[in-house]
Amino acid sequence: MMRCQVNEHAPGASLGKEKGCMSVSLPLNEMTVLEKLQIMEMIWDDLSRNAEAMEPPAWHGELLAEREAALARGEEALEDWEVAKEELERDL
Numbered sequence: 150m151m152r153c154q155v156n157e158h159a160p161g162a163s164l165g166k167e168k169g170c171m172s173v174s175l176p177l178n179e180m181t182v183l184e185k186l187q188i189m190e191m192i193w194d195d196l197s198r199n200a201e202a203m204e205p206p207a208w209h210g211e212l213l214a215e216r217e218a219a220l221a222r223g224e225e226a227l228e229d230w231e232v233a234k235e236e237l238e239r240d241l
Contacts, residue, residue, distance in 0.1 A: 175188070
């Protein structure tokens with residue numbers, strides 16, 4: 150897996166060209182939360198459009214297998230999505 154490093158000491162964040170990474174520089178210290186969220190949404194939308202090109206990491210399958218095994222052993226229980234969502238919203 151290719152990993153790009155973010156230069157956290159620069160005024161903005163930048164990704165270097167190590168190992169084929171494209172160079173990206175963002176003025177994070179100058180951006181509002183809304184601007185940062187908009188960029189995240191743009192990236193997420195793009196990733197979603199190209200989801201078939203991405204293979205999930207092996208640990209995703211391992212974690213799902215562990216959770217299914219715990220469910221089968223009765224150590225975990227499924228919860229209704231609406232109930233879970235209400236609990237999350239209440240906790241936030």
